[in-house]
Amino acid sequence: MSLETKDVGPTPKRRFNVLFGLTLFALLLALWLVLGVSTDSFWTGNNIANLLRQGSMIAILAIGQTFVIITGGIDLSVGAIVGFTSVVVAWLLAHGFPVWAAILITLGIGVCIGLFHGFGIVRLGLPPFIITLATLTSLRGIGLLITNGATISIDNDPFTEFSRNDFAGIPNLFWMVVLVGIPAYIFLHHSRWGRYLFSVGSNAEASRLSGVNVKGTIYLAYTLSAVCASFVGLLLASRIGIGNATQAEGWELQAIASSVIGGTSLFGAVGSIHGPLLGAFILATINNGANLLNVNSFWQRVITGVLIIVIVYFDQLRRRQR
Amino acid sequence: MSLETKDVGPTPKRRFNVLFGLTLFALLLALWLVLGVSTDSFWTGNNIANLLRQGSMIAILAIGQTFVIITGGIDLSVGAIVGFTSVVVAWLLAHGFPVWAAILITLGIGVCIGLFHGFGIVRLGLPPFIITLATLTSLRGIGLLITNGATISIDNDPFTEFSRNDFAGIPNLFWMVVLVGIPAYIFLHHSRWGRYLFSVGSNAEASRLSGVNVKGTIYLAYTLSAVCASFVGLLLASRIGIGNATQAEGWELQAIASSVIGGTSLFGAVGSIHGPLLGAFILATINNGANLLNVNSFWQRVITGVLIIVIVYFDQLRRRQR
């Protein structure tokens, strides 16, 4: 539907992106200021560390998801991949694999899942929504079969402590966002393949006519998303100290929402790395703030919904006014 | 992304739709035959009645969802509307409203929710994904506030028995599918508003310039979807005899999946009524069959995922071979 595309206006894309990013950032800062004034505990080191930890996993998922959405697709499986890979790594550790091997194998499985999605879309001609919905369902099932519906404990202390610890005063989990975010930024905005993600999302046929490897680009996008998700699976396993296939339920919607709040267009060809990060941390801040303010958790849902509308509305406004 | 659109070919659309519908129907029949052979109980009147009941609610949601998807949008809120309206009707009945009034008010609330979605998309310029995700979140919250996290029992026997009873040997719930499906079919394929849904989904700007009330069409699509969802909320309340805001979680994905399995394209402008119905009953059959065969619940998930891929793949194949 072209309802949205008509908003694409005349200003150069880069400048706009930065501006948009800035104002979302301003929004996040505003939220932080308000919370700082209205609670005693918000601006404590401890709470900021909590906040950074709480937003990190969705942030990484949102980056992966953004690659896919830029091509005009969607990846519903990321939550399931997180749960599934938490089981995989727990199983591997429980069966005596060294940590490095367990991590590599888990990420490798992420690669396979992503390639399978690419295969389903490119070769079998399935809509992204369907193939990733199918893996969502199946992966949860396989994970449950592996654990027989229960959980697998992880007894490896260095592994489980990783997500709790800090480096240079900043939680390791947040460092992981940096670790993923910087290469992702370079990849998306400064590499040929990043450019192709946009071109495929903008006009796949034109890209093909220009000699762009459209199929390869799609494989790539879904693989990146799945790898990000399996990386989050590792982080989650480290954080909760178990492998459990039913974890991260609904995280796909949170990741997509973060991405869209961050300015990614579900019609493809519009997106950035900083946007989804800001989106994820805005959502985390809303939750963290509501908890600190002791807002009833039901009101919390109502407010979250309203805030999503307000935030995205103001961004739309600014976009149009440019 | 035009990857999918390039499949839109020259063969007459109507004929194709019927053909496609038929073969999905053949697939459903094949499933039924296999289950009939492999279990004693599948082809019992009782089980067929159960099966019809089990598929009915998702089927109605899928019809509503299809209207929205045809315009190129998506309605993530339908599951939440179902839960929310089950609370509303339970509350109204508990507060002494007569059944007819409770039903009308509940459907009226559905209309309001749909109009709100239309407003968000048309006036506020929000992406459908975002506005319906926001109402999803908020409606669950409001429902929980009304019930204070608990459930409201429904003591009205005619109301709760409705979904249990039959008419002419066919469960009332399935009659409700017929009741919704036939007008929906006439509306979509035989009214000008149905044509407008397609034209808006194909090219909103061209439609506008041809005198189509594009905004009105979008309001209409989301209102129909929300009304279908609140109707399902009534049926659910009747079936489980309670109002509970957390029910129907994830039904939006099931409804979308039914619709897409039934041949609706998430890029808009392609869809039918019989397709989503078949999609919903295929999914219901998979679950029913797995229960009858006493398949391990975890395997059931794996199999569901695989079957979705297989079914949609074969349909894609047929589409391309036309």
Added chain:
Amino acid sequence: ADVTIPIIVKDTTSFYWQIVLAGARKAGKDLGVKVPELGAQAESDINGQISILENAVSGKPAAIVISPTEFKALGKPIDEAAKSVKIIGIDSAADSKSFTSFLTTDNVQGGRVAADGLAAAIKEKYGKAEGEVALITALPGVGSLDQRAKGFKEQLAAKYPDLKLIADKVADGQATTGLNITTDLITANPNLRGIFTSNLIMAQGAGQAIAENKAQDKIKVIGFDSDEKLVKFLSNGTLAGLIVQDPYRMGYDGIKTALAASKGEKTEANVDTGANLITKANMNEARAQELLNPKLD
């Protein structure tokens, strides 16, 4: 009130936990303590509960009352939290030695009691505790539900060898799914005599299926936990029995104990708050009524 004692439950969206919170709220009022009511939005959301615990700790409360959603996973975070604040556990256990006090139901024991109740109901109807029975669990990966299933199966194996568990189903937390599974079980197994549904929402669905199929004479269902609807099912015979805990007391005593602990008073390390079988026969006794109809405000 200057003293703050947050209570963290597993899932604020279920009736059971609302009773716990009501008890805690009452205690807060009685004792002049501020009681933030916290909890994740689903019992399976482990990461969510860890985050909530982290947030609660950074608010520097006097003590924290928590019902760990997963035994192993909450162990370390509770140890961590206990470094700065006293922790009182309720309802379920965690892999941690840092609890100052524990007021829990033994869920494995709850499962055993359910098996006893089911056997008794079948025996009453069919003369002997024998035949086919089924188990429906609401969600996979939820610690307490797994423990109940474990207790139920152990007890069947140990005491009722003639009761054959022919189906062990896991649903998706939706009443409708419980309903569908139950109807399908009834269809596929004409000789089915009993079902144990190990939590509230599955009992709702199963009860409805029994009512739809008018099968209450043939099939005995034991549920876990209670609300108005289930009490009605119990009194009209749709359900054969309910295993009921004392959530109100867990909430109330949880806060009370936490306050005492925060003041350095000595508290009892372990309290079993009990899981009781309630049937139509004993449901009108005063204690049963107290458990079935806790006063919420």
Added chain:
Amino acid sequence: MTDHDISHRSDNGQSETISAAAAHLPILELRGLEKQYLGTHALKPADLAFKAGEIHAIVGENGAGKSTLIKLLTGVIPRTAGEILLRGEPVALTTPLEAIQHGINAVHQEVVLCPHLTVAANIFLGEEHRRFGLLQHRHMVREAQKILDDLGFVLPAHVLLSDLTIGQQQLIATARAATRGARFLIFDEPTAYLTREEAAQLFALIRRLQKSGVTIVYISHRMEEVFELADRVSILRDGRLVGTRNIDDTNENELISLMINRSIEQIYHKVPFTFGKTILETQALSGSGFENISISVREGEIVGLYGLIGAGRSEFVTTIFGRHPKSSGKIFWDGKEVNIERERDAIKLGIALAPESRRDQGLCLSLPVSLNLNLPIYKQLSRNLLISHREESRHADSQISDLRIKTASRSASAASLSGGNQQKIVIGKWLNHGAKLFIFDEPTVGVDVGTKAEIYRLFSTLLQNGAGIILISSYLPEVYELADTLHVFRRGQMVASHPHKTVTHEDILTQALGSASADTDTHN
């Protein structure tokens, strides 16, 4: 730009200028090349040899198979049968990439670039400049700007493609194809969306490319372009190659009769009518893109609007049509002031608009021809809220046969039609709406001569029935010959108005360009 510049990016290093002798060997040869779609035999077995260094024009009616031929040569679609020989060697040409690697490039009929990317990114798409694996953004923008400047295209390289008009996008596509080191370059109706000035730039470019040894295939419906540029011309009719002529051995009439198998005495069909009362009048109408425009349209009158890209004509008429709000001024309909807030208001009054961009504004491409033709009149087709399917089909069929729309059936998707036939739908859907004022914005873009004549005849019928017409065209002969009153637009202003044929082409061009740039165009 020098010849060397054009070929310096040649991938296979064949930048040597081709000698006069080599220029007459076939570079690309088709043997029995054939394409069959389900239901359409788009190209029947064709044998054709393109000589190195020639400009070879291809002409034919809408749907004759011209674009199909091009798509086969560039690996966009697979062929049903036949062989393609490149310098005597058979080549597979199964993917666009393969064609590009063989030095075969095309500017396709419908602009196919990426609207969300910048001009520079589009120009270098697939061949990005990198250093240490990273994109050289600034370098590419600079290079792209240089390419555009060298080609004489006054366009910015750093803006999003979607910020440009279709004509400008077409130029970008041309620039891109020209810089790819192509040895064989195909233009599929490149001037359809260009103004005269831009067309002149393009012709200059094509000649320079030819001099540097590039073989050029040129498709157009404009005969004068064919005679101006081509060395040889091939004619397609109904998917069949009916002949190839040296340009010096043929004339316009012969080509047209080969194309459509009958001759047209007179393309511009103009019957003078006596004008009736005024239908529409604007008084000092202003809006975004135009200022202070006062025109009036009478019954039986064609009002022509001529101007260059961005002159504001489209903005002006879409504002009348209610698509954009006016900022000041008045609109009178039938002598009464009216407030047109949205398209439906205009349609209700009796205004019909055939917009300039068929892809973006004119058609629901994925939907059936029938739905597209009926979209504005579903209300009329409905009885008791339900659509009469018989009426719907009947109307579609009569439009298809009246306008000779070449389609497999009324239920084929609009996307499966050739460009010119799509354009006929854009016009056809308004013909039975009962409108009083017809606004045609570039109605004959991509339309073949035969159909053009039919469209002009159609204008007469409309006028005869008492309607008025506003005709926007960037193709001067068209407005010049047809308009009873011709208004010239420049930068959002109306700079001159002339009654039918009272001034020369040159006068009008001068007014449209403003004096400064007038000679850059007229030297052709």
